[in-house]
Amino acid sequence: MIISVRKIAAWIRFISMFALLTMFFYYILGWVGDWLTPSDPYRTPTGHAVKAFQPESTLDARYSPMERLRLYYWYGE
Template sequence: MVFSTRKWISRLRFIFMFMTLTIVLYQVMVFLAGWIQPMNKYKTPTGKSVKVFGQHSHPTLSDSGTSMGDRLRLFYWYGE
């Protein structure tokens, strides 16, 4: 069985180049993903913007005056 040194060197060079270019492409994609993503998604908006989602405490069932059954009936009635 004859082994060609030129073939093996060519194959090793191809594998090395493939791995190198794969790593470079991955690093470019990581850089672009970090560049596109906003810095702080959850900051308070500025200008005339309004933050829609607020973290408020919800009243308990005893505070609202409705029972769990009433709330469940309303849930099924409205289909929400």
């Protein structure tokens, strides 16, 4: 059996470049994702935008969590 040192070196070079480029793209995509994600997605909007969900002003505040769960299963929603 003949073992070619050039083929082994080429294979090792290919694997190392593949791993290096994979890590490079992983970190680049993570950086782009962090750049696109807002720092505080739950903050109150500015301008003419309104926040669609405000738990402190809902009418369901009069129901306990157990009562809300019972109603959820009762209505089947």
